[in-house]
Amino acid sequence: MSIKLIAIDIDGTLLTPERTISPNVQQTIQTAKEKGVKIVLCTGRPLAGVRAYLKALNLEEKGDYVLTYNGALAQESDSGKVLAHHTMSMDDFYEIEEMSRKVGVHLHTTTIDAMYTANRDISAYTVREAFIVELPLKFRTVEEMDKDLTISKMMMIDDPAILDAAVEKIPQWFKDKYTVLRSEPFFLEILNKSASKGQALKSLAEILHLEPAEIMAIGDNENDLDMIEYAGVGVAMGNAIPKVKEAANIITDTNVNDGVATVIQEYLS
Secondary structure (H helix, E strand, O other): OOOOEEEEEHHHHHOOOOOOOOHHHHHHHHHHHHOOOEEEEEOOOOHHHOHHHHHHOOOOOOOOEEEEHHHOEEEEOOOOOEEEEOOEOHHHHHHHHHHHHHHOOEEEEEOOOOEEEOOOOOOHHHHHHHHHHOOOEEEOOOOOOOOOOOEOEEEEEOOHHHHHHHHHHOOHHHHHHOEEEEEEOOEEEEEOOOOOHHHHHHHHHHHHOOOHHHEEEEEOOHHHHHHHHHOOEEEEOOOOOHHHHHHOOEEOOOOOOOHHHHHHHHHHO
16 A cells, blocks of 8 residues: 655754754655645644744645644644644643643643743743744743643653653653653653544544554654554664664654655655
């Protein structure tokens, strides 16, 4: 069965370490789209932080899709129309914020149009993330948070060693209640239990009437794991973490050496 959709993670996969798309990867994706293959970027970023890459890859036309916030939000690329949005409530916010303080790490909260932090000593990782995803960063105390906010995800962030220790303190009931995943050594993402890249990819496949065997998914980190397991062809980057490589059907080259282009060219030649 031929590949009809390719789901591609952005950071550590599509992008080089310098956060650029190499000419080889760009041309390969263009060629795949011209052959009728749907290219879907799947990312923890919001749509604002993906727009430049969608434009560069000509993925803003009718019939193009993007999965953002690690699968919490599925959208049409051209219009931004929401197909599915798995959000969290303010009760979730209070519970997660309290847990972050118990385990001793920074936290920020992300909506469709902004990032919020209640930490007066704002984490450098939060500042970095706001810059990368192109969202305004707002300081609000817990009491000042707008109770009508629609929360897409929350993130515990800190130096890797501090975050490692914090993760060990998080109780199992919390991990059972939410989707909890490590997207970077310094990021622990917390989402609605129904949100993940794999679940979003499955929903999109059902809308498009595609079977898993017709889908390739390419990624490098823990938040890519369930979409790689769902796809008929799961691809781990050469720079992927061991857990992702173990789950994948194929290990391609690194993001330094155009691993995305290598595996797409292999399957579409």
